[in-house]
Amino acid sequence: MSTATTANVPRTLKIVIIEGKELKGLDSGGVSDCFLKFKCNNVSAKTEVIKKTTSPIWKHMISVGPVEDNSLLSFFVMDWERIGTSRPMGKVEIPCLELAAGAKRNQHDQWLRLDTKGFIRVSYEFSPPYPLEVDPAEPPPQSFINQPAVYFKPIYLPTFQTEVVSTGQTTAKFIMPGSVYHSRSFIAGEPVNCSLIINVLEPRIVVRSLNLTFDGSVTFRGKKQRKLVNDYRDLLLGYGELNNVSAANRGHYHKITLERGKHIFPFQFFLDKTCKSTVQMVNGYSVSYGLYFSADIVNQPDIGLYQEIKVVNLEDTVYKMTVSPMNGSASKSPLTGGNISMNAKSVKNSFYPGEEIELEMDINNTSKKKIKAVDIVLQRLDYSGTDTTPLYTNVLTMTKKCYPKIKPNTQRNMMTVIELPNSQLMVPSISETKMTRIEYQLLVNLDIPNCVDLRLKLPVVIVQPDPKLEYLPNALTEIGDIPRYINNWTVRHFHSWVLFKMQCPDVIKNNPEFYQYHLNGLDLMKLNNDTLFNILKGAGPRTQELVSDLQVQIFQIQAVRDLLKELQIPSFIETFEKESITFEILPYLTYNDILSLGLPIGDAKRLEIKIKQINQQQQYCDINNKQ
Missing domain, CATH: 1.10.150 (DNA polymerase; domain 1)
Structure with a gap:
């Protein structure tokens, strides 16, 4: 399609408020609690508040919908106040034509100067895209929008789930690929492909929008510290594009009728490879991801749905497992004379829950003491915030008896297999500055009667298992x-x-x-x-x-x-x-068989006659096939 023919094509716009820099500091210390308000046509949006900074990072995505060249985009940077009205820090207003000019040069983000002090950075994406007016081989600048929005053709089946009948109303459900037999983890750096199923029990419903948001964030002590992902889809946009709805009717204001039955809306989001692994609440620290869905239904209650999903970064799994061996030594000299020394080693120091640690121990006893057993404890150390003193938790405790006892002037080589538990206590090792730190250590104690035990500490790293392995049932x-x-x-x-x-x-x-x-x-x-x-x-x-x-x-x-x-x-x-x-089985049913099913005599006879006709037709077909 030529430039002339695509210049006036109606387009939708999606922008991301990425960050700000060199903003005014209105609070004590020369900083501000920054947030941004956006307005274009009938669309308004607001970012989260980033406190005590002049260089906030928002990464807030906004679906603007249909725009024209003269559509005015307004950005207002504000300083949030706990009491009273938020104070303005600066604003910038530009026509959509300026962003369109950048898109034609293969540019997808810009720094915009505020009318007072500072800049804000926004990225943008038009659909359909503008034709390029530069060399297509030139690489595009980096943008927060990792992948363009992908919409799949919805699927309609004139049936509905049996469990829906009992509810008596339309329901929705997220379907995760690969979760038929086990729960599924999504890998950072790869697409998140899922489906939304809407089971319509009424004869039909009319929906204004099917809004879907993919959100991920780091939270510490109830406060969001950082957004990891924030992406948005209106599934009706894809529905319109793929079902020949005119471009002028796309956006937030068109309506779609869904007939009774099962409507499947496949969708896709993209996870950046820098996204952190999911962490349940640990010392007030958590990393969570979720899908939020809401359906605006005409003259009926709206539908809301939330589904938490698990994300795994390969940097936190066996794929990033260190090859450093685990090795440590300790010794002591009892008051009765002589020396007791111990060396413990393993080929590696990184393990996942449920894995076995093969620990080799060399014990040399030149004292007058006898060694009865070896006590082994896997200890978890939790540091919260800026605390330097950890909270200790014994995750595993075991004792290996020495048969026979290690007598004086005796040397012993022992191999011990330690099976790590696969429990909720086995959280992977974490290190987040000023928020939390989780470490593990293996304590190996020689049980020496009438003497202080000899203790050896070995640091251990706990990682996540291979998220790509799928264990099938019998x-x-x-x-x-x-x-x-x-x-x-x-x-x-x-x-x-x-x-x-x-x-x-x-x-x-x-x-x-x-x-x-x-x-x-x-x-x-x-x-x-x-x-x-x-x-x-x-x-x-x-x-x-x-x-x-x-x-x-x-x-x-x-x-x-x-x-x-x-x-x-x-x-x-x-x-x-x-x-x-x-x-x-029908050809083998006798008249008595049919009567035993409870049919009236007349209906039983009619069925018997029909079965005979079917048998005759089948025999005729068999003869023709042989000829």
Whole structure:
């Protein structure tokens, strides 16, 4: 598309208030409690307050929506006051045309000068983007927007989850990929691919917006210290773009009708590789990430949903494990004479919860004492804030008896295996300046009767296990749990059918979108062949085999249902399915079998006649096939 034809295309704008510098200091000490207010058209927003600074870092994302060249962007920097009105520190107002000019030069962020003192830095992204007026090979400047917003085509299935019926109202649920058998962790530096499922029980609902926010922050003693991620999506924007809604109607003000059934909205956020690993509350310090969803529904209560997610940075796992060996020595001379020395070592000093420490000990006793046992304690040291004295917690305690006892003038080499617990106390080692520090040490004590024990301290680093490992359940158990009728399958049953019964993990491995569908048996029965092929496309040359197997299973149930409906006895569908009567079993039913199901004599005779007709048709088809 040429520049001339794209110049007047309606566009939406997303900006990020990144930071400020050299701002006015209005409080004592020459600093301010800085926050920024933004306004454009009917959109208003406000950043969080960054206290006691003149160089705040906000990284606050704002979805401005549809803009024109003459749309005015207003930025007001304020000094927050606990009592009274916040004081202005400066402002800047620019037309959207200035940002558009930068976008055409492949520039995605700018420093804006305030009318008083200081600067603010903003990054911006237009959709659709402006055509470049510079060399496309020139690398773009760095921006807080790591990846452009990605929208996927929503999926509609005319069915709904059985648990929704009991609630009697529309519900929403987040679906995390890879969480069918175990909880899932997301890795910093990689995309976060999830799905939002809206189960509509009413005949239809009208929604104004489907707002989704991905937020992550560091908190210490109840106060947010730093934003790690703050990204936003209005899923209706993607819905409009992918369903031919005119660009003029995109934004926060158009409405979409959702029919009764299951609506799947896949979405994607990006985690920067510098994001910290999730940490539950430890000494008042925590790192948390979450997805916030809200649906604005016309003439009905809105829907709100929150889902906490776990993030792992590979720097905190076995991938960053140090190769430094663990080695330490200690000795003492009892009053009765002689010397007792001990050396303990291991090939490494970094371990994850549940791992085993293989500790080799060399004990040399040239004294007159006997050594009965070795006591081993794994100790956790918690430092809070700027405290220099830690809180000690014994995470593990064990005793290894010396058989026989280590007698005087004896040397002994011992190998001890220490199995680390996999409990909540085993928090990975942390070091955050002025907030918290968690360290571990292994205490090795020689139990010497009538003498002070000989103690050796060995520093230990606790890391997180490999987040990429996926532990699958027992295949035979999973296959045995799959119900006979496909309409009774849960999401887990469908996954087990793919992985274990059909033995085709490529379906999941080669198709990252597979998890987003979150399909159970009822969903599968509603899908057409093209959709089934798309879902199972990861199987490659085996796709037809898997689709055919599903079609056979669906036919075995649906054909019986259709037959009973044709004979005007649909009330017996549940009875037939309870007795596990599929289409392949019908030809073998006798008249007495049919009567035992509780059918009236007339209906039983009609069904018997119909079954005979089906048998005759099948025999005729078999003869033709042989010829």
